[in-house]
Every structure is written in C-alpha cells, then in structure tokens.
C-alpha cells in the first residue's frame with residue numbers, strides 16, 4: 253500500500269479547556285516537525301498546519317510504517333481558543349474529520365470540554381483523548397520525545413501507579429458522559445473504545461503516539477469521507493472573517509473538496525442574502541525563512557483540498573463564520589446561492605413566535621445552542637450569528653413578556669453602543685462560552701423571577717384558611733362575637749370574610765389576639781381569640797364548627813393556576829377543601 257492520490261488530508265481539530273495545553277501540543281507537533289529537517293517538512297496554512305505522512309513516519313522511527321498508510325498526512329486546524337471548532341460544519345457533518353480532546357491529566361475534564369465531547373458524539377467524529385502534562389506527576393523522569401510506552405516503562409512503580417490512577421479517573425469521567433475508553437495501547441477496537449493517550453506537550457513524550465493513532469483512525473474510519481475530486485469546484489467552510497490591513501475584510505477558510513483559483517466566483521453565507529463575489533487574491537502565510545518580507549502573506553494562483561487559505565475579495569463584510577463557501581459557474585450560481593441561503597435559513601427560521609433571542613459566533617454553534625434550548629423546551633423567537641447589537645436590544649425591548657425580553661449569547665460579545673442601550677432597558681442579557689452554563693443561568697433567573705412574581709401575587713390575594721371554634725371558648729356572644737379558634741390549615745388574616753361548611757358567608761374577622769396581643773394573621777396550629785363581626789354564637793356559628801376563609805373566585809383561580817407550586821401543603825389542603833364546598837353548588841366555580 254502507498255499514499256492514495258484520491259484521498260485528501262484528514263482535517264483534525266484540537267479542543268480542550270484553557271491552559272490544558274492546546275497551543276503547546278500544536279507547537280510541539282509543528283516544532284518537532286521542523287526539527288526533523290527536510291524530509292516531509294510541514295506546511296503552514298492559514299489557520300492550519302499540515303504534517304505530511306513522511307514526517308509522521310520519521311517521527312515514529314520506523315520507515316516500514318510508510319507503506320501502511322494511505323492518507324497523505326494530517327491537517328491540524330490551529331487557531332486554539334476558537335471554541336467553535338467543535339461546531340464547524342461541512343456538507344457531510346462536522347468540518348473536522350478527526351479530533352483531539354486534550355485534558356490536563358492532573359485536573360480532569362472541564363465543562364467546556366465535556367460540551368465538546370457531546371458535540372463529537374452527536375457528529376460521530378472519531379477522536380482521541382490526550383491526557384497532557386504527565387511530566388507534572390510527582391517523580392516523573394522525563395525522556396524527551398520518547399513514545400509513551402517507552403518512557404512509561406522507565407518510570408518507577410509508584411509513578412506508574414500514580415499515572416494509572418489518574419487515567420482511571422479520566423476513564424470514569426468519560427464513562428459518565430457515555431463513552432467507553434481505555435489507555436490507547438489497551439484498546440482492541442477503536443470503534444467501540446476511545447483511546448486515551450498520556451503525553452507531555454512540554455517534553456514531547458507521547459506525541460508520536462498521538463500522530464500514529466490519528467492516522468490509524470483516519471485509515472480505519474474515514475476512507476469513505478476522504479475521497480475528493482481535485483478537479484471539482486472548491487467547497488469549504490469559513491473559519492474566520494477577519495479584517496486585514498490593506499486587504500479589508502477577508503475570509504480564512506478550510507477548503508475540504510475541489511480546487512479554488514484566483515478569479516473564481518464564490519458564494520458565501522451572510523445574515524441577509526448570500527454574498528456573490530470574485531476572488532481577488534488567494535493568500536498563504538510566507539514561509540518562516542522569508543520572515544523579513546514586508547507582507548505577511550504570499551499570493552498563490554490556486555489551491556486544492558484539504559487546505560487552509562485566506563480569500564481576499566470585494567464585499568465580504570457580513571460574511572458568516574461557519575458558513576459554506578463554494579466556487580460557482582454561471583450555470584450553478586443561482587442554485588448554489590439558494591442552497592447556501594436555505595442552509596443558513598434552516599438554522600435561523602426554525603423559531604417560535606414567542607421566546608428568547610439568541611446569538612452565537614458561528615452557524616454551527618448557533619445550531620448547537622438551538623438544540624440544547626429545544627431539549628429544555630425553552631422557546632426561541634429569533635436566532636442569529638454575530639455580536640449583540642443595538643438593534644437586538646431595541647427589538648427585544650419591544651417584547652412585553654419579561655421572561656422573553658432576554659438575549660442569550662454564546663461565544664459573542666456585546667457591542668459598545670448596545671451596552672449603553674442595555675443600561676436604559678429591562679432587557680436581560682446572558683453571555684457565556686459554555687452552553688450549559690448559559691442555559692442554567694437563564695433557568696435560574698427565570699426561577700427567581702417566577703418566585704418574585706408569585707410572592708407579589710401571594711401578598712395581594714386572600715389565602716385559604718380552615719379553622720375550628722374550640723369548645724368552651726366563647727368570650728362574647730356577638731357584636732362582635734369573640735371565640736377561641738384553632739387554625740387547622742392555611743392562614744387567617746384580619747379583615748377576611750369567613751364562611752361556614754356550606755360556603756355561606758357568616759361574618760368578617762374583626763381582630764385576632766394571641767396571649768393578649770393583637771396579631772394580624774394566624775397560621776396553621778395556632779390557637780387564638782378571634783373577633784367576628786356579624787354572627788351570633790349559637791345561631792349562625794356554634795362551638796366546634798369548622799369555618800373557612802372566603803376566598804374570592806378570582807383569587808382561587810390565581811392560586812390554582814399561577815402560584816400553586818409555591819403554596820404550602822396545608823394551604824393547598826385548605827384551598828382544596830374550600831373549592832370542594834364551592835363546587836358542590838357550581839362545578840365550574842373558579843375554573
């Protein structure tokens with residue numbers, strides 16, 4: 253076997269928590285490749301680094317390996333810190349063919365990394381977990397650039413078991429997220445088990461293993477996805493929309509199929525109609541050896557997938573990160589423009605008539621956010637890509653329902669004028685770069701607002717109460733009647749009307765006293781003296797009678813429909829008993 257000319261380079265993304273070592277790993281992959289000298293030198297792309305197969309084979313020190321591999325190398329997307337990698341899309345699903353999830357072996361998975369794992373699962377992207385910073389394990393003897401097992405076998409038993417324990421913790425965490433995993437050298441079937449590769453980006457230990465396992469995954473699981481047609485019109489995904497000095501707005505794209513040439517007409521998605529424009533220049537980084545040159549970039553006349561390249565063209569303002577970019581001809585321009593339009597609209601239009609407003613940095617991340625919100629049954633009125641703008645605030649201000657006068661932004665910032673505007677409105681803004689934190693924050697806020705609203709209602713309505721006149725406790729017969737009562741459920745306040753067990757109003761509570769002190773309300777369990785305006789004891793009311801607070805129908809409805817969840821068990825019991833009495837005569841009372 254040898255490299256198959258019909259297969260393109262697999263695209264690999266690296267994801268992980270801040271400071272767990274993404275940059276160091278990529279530097280190590282790049283740096284050691286450079287140090288390997290001429291054979292298969294790495295190529296720097298825009299937003300990506302290509303490591304050719306020769307280079308990887310050299311690193312592993314076994315030239316015979318070369319015949320085993322049929323992919324031309326690996327293309328690492330290397331703009332770390334760009335959280336959206338996980339959600340970048342291509343026609344077939346995820347843009348990245350493979351992923352490395354890096355985790356600090358001493359710290360374990362962080363929320364954002366767990367979110368990345370969920371997205372990888374959804375897209376069925378093959379990946380490895382790289383357990384970084386093994387050199388930090390107490391007593392670790394570093395062996396620069398050795399493969400993992402070679403360096404592991406040189407460690408003391410205590411260090412080995414320390415590492416094994418840490419790996420088991422990671423494996424346990426992965427299990428909880430729904431992945432079976434094992435240390436990579438113990439995995440027999442990479443389709444069923446995720447390989448965990450211990451490495452040190454600082455010392456280079458285990459790096460060769462990472463490259464080999466990725467190649468293995470590519471060979472085994474991706475062959476079908478990697479077939480491409482070099483003569484086809486180029487198709488890619490926008491990584492970033494960037495202002496460049498002297499060039500204006502440019503697109504950094506990953507081209508994953510076909511060829512793209514200077515002068516080609518392309519279509520790219522935007523918030524409005526897709527942009528149709530003509531490529532003024534295709535740009536790649538200058539090689540390191542020409543670092544003294546004035547310009548950062550050099551022009552190329554064409555590139556073929558898979559490649560990272562910068563496109564300079566007119567009218568690119570408003571292009572969307574994450575959007576498709578496609579080369580078109582006069583025959584295909586209309587159809588492809590429509591396709592791109594509907595691809596973007598799919599994400600944006602699938603919204604409800606009422607709901608919250610959401611923003612995200614790319615189409616893919618917007619889609620991920622929409623998915624998670626739908627799972628929680630949170631309605632979305634409007635979803636689009638970009639920072640929170642003044643216009644967003646103005647639109648949301650017009651929404652009357654305070655629970656939906658809300659903007660939730662994932663991986664975006666608020667523009668300065670919008671920030672100013674926000675201060676003078678009741679619009680609630682949530683920003684975060686972890687989706688589930690955003691959702692939790694929104695849910696917590698809604699809960700708190702509901703509690704406040706319920707409290708407001710409950711302070712203004714007549715709550716239910718059931719009480720009994722105690723025997724031998726008539727202090728005054730009438731005008732007002734004064735009797736000793738025990739509150740059985742709920743609450744009785746001064747001023748409320750009271751009814752008998754037939755629902756007939758028998759009087760009004762004039763005053764309440766406990767141990768000689770006036771009180772304004774009596775709750776369950778309390779025994780108090782009650783002055784009742786209206787009845788005479790022995791006629792309308794008698795000792796041992798059960799009486800009720802006369803809850804107005806409107807209040808009863810509010811309790812049943814709006815604040816039921818916030819009422820106590822005994823209040824509910826009193827309400828139910830009162831409703832039962834009222835509904836004896838009228839089944840629709842307070843319905």
Ligand SMILES: Nc1nc2c(ncn2[C@@H]2O[C@H](COP(=O)(O)OP(=O)(O)OP(=O)(O)O)[C@@H](O)[C@H]2O)c(=O)[nH]1
Nearest residue numbers: 269270271272273274275276332384385452453454
């Ligand atoms: N001891 C040790 N330190 C490491 C290793 N890998 C990374 N570091 C250190 O950890 C810190 C963070 O590493 P980075 O590579 O910048 O982490 P990152 O994930 O790219 O961080 P962001 O770019 O901020 O997301 C740096 O100080 C590195 O020197 C390792 O294997 N061993």
